[in-house]
Structure formats: C-alpha cells, structure tokens
Amino acid sequence: MNVLQGLQPAAVFTAFEELSRIPHGSGNTAGAADYVAAFAARHGLRSVQDEWHNVIVYKPGSPGREAEPPVILQAHLDMVCAKQPDVTFDFTRDALRLQTDGEWVWAQGTTLGGDDGAGVAIILAVLARQDLSHPPIEAVFTSDEETGMYGAAGLDFSLLRGKRMINLDSEEEGIFTVGCAGGVRCTVTLPMAAEACTAPAYTVAVRDLQGGHSGAEIHRNRQNANRLLAQTVAALGEGVRLASFAGGKLDNAIPREASCVVCTHLPAETLAAAARQAQQTARAGEDTAACVTVTPAPTPAAAWTAADTARLLTFITTAPAGVQAMCADLPNVVETSLNMGVVACDAAGVQVHFALRSSVESAKAALLERVLQTARACGGQGTTAGAYPAWEYRAHSPLRDTLVNAYTAQYGKAPQVIVIHAGLECGLFCQKCPGLDAVSIGPALEHIHTPAERMNVASVGRSYEFVCRCLAAL
Ligand SMILES: [Zn+2]
Structure with missing residues (x-):
C-alpha cells in the first residue's frame, strides 16, 4: 500500500516511499545503492556503484545543453536509526512505517530518514523528469555520512567532472549553507x-x-x-x-x-x-x-x-x-x-x-x-x-549567486546564507575537487536523528521546484 499516494510532487514522494521500504541505516546501504542504480537503469541512465555503496548517476544535458559544464547534485543514502524505546523495530529488515496527515510525513516510532531521503528523492525525481532544461547532471549518492562521511571519503573523484555542486543535505528551507567546520x-x-x-x-x-x-x-x-x-x-x-x-x-x-x-x-x-x-x-x-x-x-x-x-x-x-x-x-x-x-x-x-x-x-x-x-x-x-576538512567560505561564488537569484524569484524574498559549525560532505568534496563551488540546501525537516523526525510536504514540493528552476538558470 502506498501511504504517500496523492502527495505532490508524486515523483518525489514515490521515490521516497520506495526508498523507505529498503533498510538503509548507516553501514547498511547496499540495498539503497542497488535501488538507485536500478532506478537509473529504468530511466536509461548510466550509473557507477563502488565498494562503499556510493552511486553516481550521469544524465546528459537537455537538448541544446549537452556540451555545457556538468553540475553535481548530491545527497547521502544512509539514515540515522533511532526508535522509541517501547517500539519493536528491526532497522536491518523492516520497512519504515510511513505516516502522513497531508502536511507532514513521519515514520511511526522511528526516525524517518528524511535526512537525507528527502534529498535523495528530489534528485531521483529530477533524474526521471523529461521536460526540464538542465546542463549535464552528475548525481552523487554517498553512503555512511552520518557515522563519519566514509562514503564520500572513499569516493573516486576522478569520476566527476563537475565544478559546481548543489548538496541536498540541509534541513531548513530558505537557508543556504556555504561553509562548515572540519572535524x-x-x-x-x-x-x-x-x-x-x-x-x-x-x-x-x-x-x-x-x-x-x-x-x-x-x-x-x-x-x-x-x-x-x-x-x-x-x-x-x-x-x-x-x-x-x-x-x-x-x-x-x-x-x-x-x-x-x-x-x-x-x-x-x-x-x-x-x-x-x-x-x-x-x-x-x-x-x-x-x-x-x-x-x-x-x-x-x-x-x-x-x-x-x-x-x-x-x-x-x-x-x-x-x-x-x-x-x-x-x-x-x-x-x-x-x-x-x-x-x-x-x-x-x-x-x-x-x-x-x-x-x-x-x-x-x-x-x-x-x-x-x-x-x-x-x-x-x-x-x-x-x-x-573544513569547507571554507568562498567570497566569489557564481553558483551561490545563481541560487540566490532563483530563490528570490520563486519565493519573493532573499534566502539566508550561512556558515555552520556542523560538518557537511561539501568539505570533503571541496578538498578532493579543488575549485568546487558548492551550496547546501534542503526542505524543512524537524527533529532529525530522533523518532520525532518529520518532513514538511509543501516544503519538499517547493524545494524540488527550486532545484528544477536552478538547473534551468545555471
Ligand atoms: Zn544528513
């Protein structure tokens, strides 16, 4: 049964629900990686999977934009496994018990994995969509971010040509993160x-x-x-x-x-x-x-x-x-x-x-x-x-400028641009891809890493729309 049926955008919530049926706690992302690779194959897209269960999916640019420099879209496959003490749940076997009231999505008694399933699902929906104007896309799905960014640390960066990256692992709509601490x-x-x-x-x-x-x-x-x-x-x-x-x-x-x-x-x-x-x-x-x-x-x-x-x-x-x-x-x-x-x-x-x-x-x-x-x-x-490594703030960032303009056009107000003390995979990507211009965004998630985690439906919709507009504007 599809709990999220009827939620819009359907492509995003369908992908999210499919992923929620596959156990994907940190250290256990082989199934999720296979799912992404199969999703790519279903849509005629080339993908590469490595021993860490990272997956890269390549989507050629839309007609007329094939020769443009590629953009990287990135999210992590693994989720934090936390449950309420009185709940019986096996994170290595059980499908998440999704619930929705139309406004929020959560999982009964456990973490939802909106962090970072929301990012994964938005990227998958972008990959599947046919009517979009976009440069070539390198979609990077990493493993084991939550336990130490081990997937990103093991990734073969020679597989990537992109010098611009939109990371979808933030959880406040309207806040763009452009730098973070190392650890x-x-x-x-x-x-x-x-x-x-x-x-x-x-x-x-x-x-x-x-x-x-x-x-x-x-x-x-x-x-x-x-x-x-x-x-x-x-x-x-x-x-x-x-x-x-x-x-x-x-x-x-x-x-x-x-x-x-x-x-x-x-x-x-x-x-x-x-x-x-x-x-x-x-x-x-x-x-x-x-x-x-x-x-x-x-x-x-x-x-x-x-x-x-x-x-x-x-x-x-x-x-x-x-x-x-x-x-x-x-x-x-x-x-x-x-x-x-x-x-x-x-x-x-x-x-x-x-x-x-x-x-x-x-x-x-x-x-x-x-x-x-x-x-x-x-x-x-x-x-x-x-x-x-730390992800250092770039004074000159054309990607940030494009995203700020696209956001302002869509929302009628400017986003907040911040540097945070927490770690993000962008730091590792920037270290391994010198000169990489990156911004981290994401839809509204609350209480991540706890059984009270929930994801705002309308915010997911707007964020998906925003990513699509950014790709068109790049
Ligand atoms: Zn995350």
Missing part, C-alpha cells in the same frame, strides 16, 4: 587497575539534561553529563573509588545521561549533598530539568584503585570541553569546539570518545594535541579517526 574523532583509552573492594557502593546518576547536536548546539553551554558526573564524584575528594563509569551514546551528541558506581565509606548524606549541589548548578543554567541522584548499589567484587580513579576523574574534568573559540569575522559562529560524547568502560579500562570541530585546520590540530597531551598526563593514550 575529527578522537578516542582516549585510560588503562585501569582494579582491586578487591568491601566498602558500601552507590550508583551516582545524571539524567534529563538537554543534550543536543555537538555542532549545532555546542555554543549553548549545556551541561555535558559525563563531565557533570565526574565533577560530582571529584567533589567528594579522596576516599572514593570508582567501579564503573559510562555515559552518552554518540560522540557527536552532547550526552544527556551518565552513571557510575562508587565505593566509599563516606556518609551517604555527603554523597547526597554533592548530588544536590551538582543538580542545582545544572538547573541554574540551561538544564532546568537536570537530575543528579545517588542510590545504594550492591558492593562490586572489585573497584578501580584510588590512584586510577583519581587519574580518570582528572582527565574527564580537565580535558578541554565545549566552545574553544568563536569566529573572528562571522558573528555568533563557533570556530573551534569539542564534545566529550561517550565514556565507556570494560575490563581493561575506560574509553573516552570526543568529536572535535573547527573551521580553522590549525586550530583543530592544536586542540587535538591538547586532548592527547591531557590524556598522556593522565596515563592514557589517544587515537584519531574520521577526519574531514
């Missing part, structure tokens, strides 16, 4: 020694913090659950040993929850007072619903030594955190930041995962060095992965 992930491992323990044990937990995206919301100075928890325990002073410590789910999400088990002969009231103090501090800021609790726990067989407990707490509380610098020439844009997203522990020790971002490569490198130095000072060591 790198860093994991610090602290080896931890355990010994027998007989002291009373407590679980100290932080929950109900605001959290948020580590790029888009890092400047709000929201509490980081891992850090707040470590500060709470550190405030107890000596005489406390940790038996475990864990918090956060993704390195690029500001952690909302963290908990640890402490073993101590301190009076329970001392722990409760520290928790109250931490909760008060958090609630005085943006985290008005913050809860910090202490509850008795069974005494574990072993806990980390006092020395290792101190090293761990020192690392978590003193490693650089949050916003490090603001852009000098752009108002209210963060230049350099980092997020201690995840702390996890196993028998061998504790792993602390960071996401670092900066629009200045040297500032990113310097910050990374500070994290690694703090790690070494605390007896740990770090590794890095998933580095992606």
Whole structure:
C-alpha cells in the first residue's frame, strides 16, 4: 500500500516511499545503492556503484545543453536509526512505517530518514523528469555520512567532472549553507587497575539534561553529563573509588545521561549533598530539568584503585570541553569546539570518545594535541579517526549567486546564507575537487536523528521546484 499516494510532487514522494521500504541505516546501504542504480537503469541512465555503496548517476544535458559544464547534485543514502524505546523495530529488515496527515510525513516510532531521503528523492525525481532544461547532471549518492562521511571519503573523484555542486543535505528551507567546520574523532583509552573492594557502593546518576547536536548546539553551554558526573564524584575528594563509569551514546551528541558506581565509606548524606549541589548548578543554567541522584548499589567484587580513579576523574574534568573559540569575522559562529560524547568502560579500562570541530585546520590540530597531551598526563593514550576538512567560505561564488537569484524569484524574498559549525560532505568534496563551488540546501525537516523526525510536504514540493528552476538558470 502506498501511504504517500496523492502527495505532490508524486515523483518525489514515490521515490521516497520506495526508498523507505529498503533498510538503509548507516553501514547498511547496499540495498539503497542497488535501488538507485536500478532506478537509473529504468530511466536509461548510466550509473557507477563502488565498494562503499556510493552511486553516481550521469544524465546528459537537455537538448541544446549537452556540451555545457556538468553540475553535481548530491545527497547521502544512509539514515540515522533511532526508535522509541517501547517500539519493536528491526532497522536491518523492516520497512519504515510511513505516516502522513497531508502536511507532514513521519515514520511511526522511528526516525524517518528524511535526512537525507528527502534529498535523495528530489534528485531521483529530477533524474526521471523529461521536460526540464538542465546542463549535464552528475548525481552523487554517498553512503555512511552520518557515522563519519566514509562514503564520500572513499569516493573516486576522478569520476566527476563537475565544478559546481548543489548538496541536498540541509534541513531548513530558505537557508543556504556555504561553509562548515572540519572535524575529527578522537578516542582516549585510560588503562585501569582494579582491586578487591568491601566498602558500601552507590550508583551516582545524571539524567534529563538537554543534550543536543555537538555542532549545532555546542555554543549553548549545556551541561555535558559525563563531565557533570565526574565533577560530582571529584567533589567528594579522596576516599572514593570508582567501579564503573559510562555515559552518552554518540560522540557527536552532547550526552544527556551518565552513571557510575562508587565505593566509599563516606556518609551517604555527603554523597547526597554533592548530588544536590551538582543538580542545582545544572538547573541554574540551561538544564532546568537536570537530575543528579545517588542510590545504594550492591558492593562490586572489585573497584578501580584510588590512584586510577583519581587519574580518570582528572582527565574527564580537565580535558578541554565545549566552545574553544568563536569566529573572528562571522558573528555568533563557533570556530573551534569539542564534545566529550561517550565514556565507556570494560575490563581493561575506560574509553573516552570526543568529536572535535573547527573551521580553522590549525586550530583543530592544536586542540587535538591538547586532548592527547591531557590524556598522556593522565596515563592514557589517544587515537584519531574520521577526519574531514573544513569547507571554507568562498567570497566569489557564481553558483551561490545563481541560487540566490532563483530563490528570490520563486519565493519573493532573499534566502539566508550561512556558515555552520556542523560538518557537511561539501568539505570533503571541496578538498578532493579543488575549485568546487558548492551550496547546501534542503526542505524543512524537524527533529532529525530522533523518532520525532518529520518532513514538511509543501516544503519538499517547493524545494524540488527550486532545484528544477536552478538547473534551468545555471
Ligand atoms: Zn544528513
């Protein structure tokens, strides 16, 4: 049954619904890539698929425009898999349960994958359309953007000739992104020694913090659950040993929850007072619903030594955190930041995962060095992965000018043109294709990366229309 039947433009929503039936979480995009390749074949278009499950589809220019320089249209195939806790859903097998009220489209109990299925579907509809004036199109569908842009990183850029690119991975209609921060992930491992323990044990937990995206919301100075928890325990002073410590789910999400088990002969009231103090501090800021609790726990067989407990707490509380610098020439844009997203522990020790971002490569490198130095000072060591370059703002951008003019003609007002602190694949494309002129746009999506994600139907229609007008105007 076609849930989205009747929604306009039909070609876009049909493609979106077909894609929604194919599981396409990050790391699992082979099916989606095959779908795109089959879609291309169905429309008589040549496509190339690589081992990363990236797909490039080539569409010749419309009659009379065959010899013009090509334009790249780009979106990512993978989606974030998140579901409501009470929902049974297998992201490796199940079709998304699409719902619509005619105004919005969402998926029952799960992420929708509007990020970036909306972009994919708009491009597919453009590829299928016959009555459009356009230069040659190189449509690039990348894999695994959400987990580290691994598809774009592996893409063979010699397959592309385009020097202009419209990326469809933004989620606010009327906002054009023309630059973004670069980033790198860093994991610090602290080896931890355990010994027998007989002291009373407590679980100290932080929950109900605001959290948020580590790029888009890092400047709000929201509490980081891992850090707040470590500060709470550190405030107890000596005489406390940790038996475990864990918090956060993704390195690029500001952690909302963290908990640890402490073993101590301190009076329970001392722990409760520290928790109250931490909760008060958090609630005085943006985290008005913050809860910090202490509850008795069974005494574990072993806990980390006092020395290792101190090293761990020192690392978590003193490693650089949050916003490090603001852009000098752009108002209210963060230049350099980092997020201690995840702390996890196993028998061998504790792993602390960071996401670092900066629009200045040297500032990113310097910050990374500070994290690694703090790690070494605390007896740990770090590794890095998933580095992606900044996408630098271009003062001269004919593509941006064309898009701004097309937008103004269609909407009767100018778009907002911005540079963001979050990462986009445009950075990688610009690094690999020197001189590439790129703009990122997209239809209105809300609550992306959460089960409340939804996509605005009318906005998808206008955005599709806008892409078509831009192709005609290029
Ligand atoms: Zn996306």
